[in-house]
Amino acid sequence: MNLLILYGQDFIAPNYISLNDYRYKHLVTIKKVSPGQCIKAGLLNANMGTAQVVLVDDKHIELTVDLSQPPPEPLNVHLILALPRPKMLKRILQTVSAMGVKQLSLIHSAKVEKSYWQTPWLQKDKLNQHLILGLQQAGDTILPRVDVFQRFKPFVEDILPVLTVGRQAVLAHPGQGDLCLSQQTDKKSTLLAIGPEGGFIQYEVDKLIQAGFHTCHLGERILRVENAIPVLLGRLL
DSSP: OOEEEEEEEEETTTTTEEEEEHHIIIIIISSOOOOOOEEEEEETOOOEEEEEEEEEOOOEEEEEEEEOOOOOOOOOOEEEEEEEOOOHHHHHHHHHTTTOEEEEEOOOOSSSSSGGGGGGGGHHHHHHHHHHHHHHTTOOOOOOOOEESSHHHHHHIIIIIHTTTTTTTEEEEETTEEEEETTOOOOOOEEEEEEEEEOOOOOHHHHHHHHEEEEEOSSSOOHHHHHHHHHHHHHHH
């Protein structure tokens, strides 16, 4: 935990908080904080700054906070991702959140097993749990927005026309197009689509191209989705 994420209900007075949950346990057992010590903190979806420990006992911790710094600039990318298997999804949520993605669309694909859509990790509280872990890792407070679309064709035909306006639309797909984002030199807004393991089927690739995407690849090596995502986002950084 490189940043202590705070919530409105933590405040018991202006600029004064009390914690008795997992964050309290982490501060006491892992960071071993003591009165007078300062740590980095931020209010979810608001400013960042510092928190100074005032009191620590066997039940809770109290801190004063000074939150006057804005969060870091977001990554100017909207990520479209074919729903990965649940175990991978949890890791990916943390990665994209840590790297500054603020808009994520999870979509269906022919290679996505229908059972994946039944995972409890798509519930809002479960999604936020892993997104917040990413924020804590990177030192950010702005929670990404995650939208879920269980039907591919309606997403492409009804949603994409709005999302592509004013953006470069890039489809990362093995063996097609140019080297992905190899000439990225500006901060142009990007709509980045990544398929399931092995890529989208050809029908889906064709539909995305019709919607305005151009294809690209990462070279001869085919990476797992969870590895391709940080590589692609790193090029946008």
